[in-house]
Amino acid sequence: MRHIVLFALLAFSVGLSAQSFKSRIHYKVNMGDSSQLHQLILLDYTKLLGTAVEVEKDSIYFLVRGTNEPTAIPLRELRFLGVFNSVESRPYRDTRGVPGFSDLTYERTALPHHSKGQIRVINLLYSVAEWNLNKNLRLGVGLAGPLGIMTTQKYRFSITPDLHLGVSSQILFLPLIERFPNNGPVVLGDVSAMLTVGNDRRFANFGTGILFNNDDPGSPIWGHRFGIGGRISPRWHVYSEMLMTLNDEFSELSLFPSINASLGAKKHRWHFGIFTVFFDEDNFFPPPLPYVGYSYYW
Structure with a gap:
């Protein structure tokens, strides 16, 4: 089954690259x-x-x-x-009068970078500034919540105009929270591999990796990422994204789905959407919650 899925993705991407030059x-x-x-x-x-x-x-x-x-x-x-x-x-x-589209709201893609850098703010809880060192590598630093220092790293490259691969990570340092019984700050993060098929007009994004926590001696948690969307007008994109985590040690499944829209104008992009969470061990599924985000590009 895995070979069939990979073959279908490859055939889809080759088909796109063969026909998409006209677009x-x-x-x-x-x-x-x-x-x-x-x-x-x-x-x-x-x-x-x-x-x-x-x-x-x-x-x-x-x-x-x-x-x-x-x-x-x-x-x-x-x-x-x-x-x-x-x-x-x-x-x-x-x-088009708008900045290029490369990342979703919470999830990263392997789409090409369309700017030299960006500042991204989500619900005033996630604020990160990122810079491109070259066309493939982007690094960033910022704040996540009132107590966390966030660093981001992303390396991506294009095999064809409609087939992109990448590796991404986010690391959160909590300097005011110490590990117990060991000393030192708590460090959380993830490392993921990404595959994106398409371009900013229409795309499907897949990712898989691990989420780690140096305060938890248990095994790492697997995280799988999905996203799909595209452009519906010169200024508007709509897309859906989801993070699925699997904890093999406790047989726990968690889902973090969202539905989103973004409006771009010149060097600015506004993000709107709703998201929710699902924890199967507690059967916890609250009503969708709204969020607002903003990005500035240079």
């Missing part, structure tokens, strides 16, 4: 029209100005301004192709 080319682009000035943006955000000549097999031929011969660029390296407006100067992100 990355703006409808106003006329191939070979030298009266238009085209802007081509690669996956690493390199920007080229010139004329898109044609698409042939797995490559797009692009005549860079000031050169005489077109260059073949693999379609898998294409992020966006549009008509360059020297007055408005709107590349991929600003054409």
Whole structure:
């Protein structure tokens, strides 16, 4: 069964990459029209100005301004192709007037980073600033609750424009709470591997890893992450995410589902949603609770 699921995911991603290049080319682009000035943006955000000549097999031929011969660029390296407006100067992100979408509210994905950094605040309890060291690695530090210091780490890379892999971790230090009977602060955290299929227009996210606690001598708790969603308008995304934890030592199952929407404008994004929790050992399932989040990008 596991092999069937993996094969289906691979086939799905290959199918997406084969057909999705058209969605990355703006409808106003006329191939070979030298009266238009085209802007081509690669996956690493390199920007080229010139004329898109044609698409042939797995490559797009692009005549860079000031050169005489077109260059073949693999379609898998294409992020966006549009008509360059020297007055408005709107590349991929600003054409939509919103920042790119890369992470869910609580869960991380392996989607590409669309900014050099961000500040994220959720219900005034989670506040983290993150910076990109390069196109693959992002580090962050902030506060979680009134007593915790949070650090975040995420490394991601793209195999194709619609298949992304990554490793992510969050570590929470509680310096005012000491372990008993041992001395030293309590440290909580998780380490997860991520697989994301699709792009910020539509995506499915899967993750698995462990949650650890240095104050608990028991075995680590397994955490499995799921998310699915997409863009319904130039400014709005809707998505659902869930964390499932399994404690083999006590045979406990916990679910943390949520339904979310986000509104983006320029360098800002607001998150809205409802979430709840389920603990099977107590049959505890409270009514959904609302939350509000905010992100600023630079």
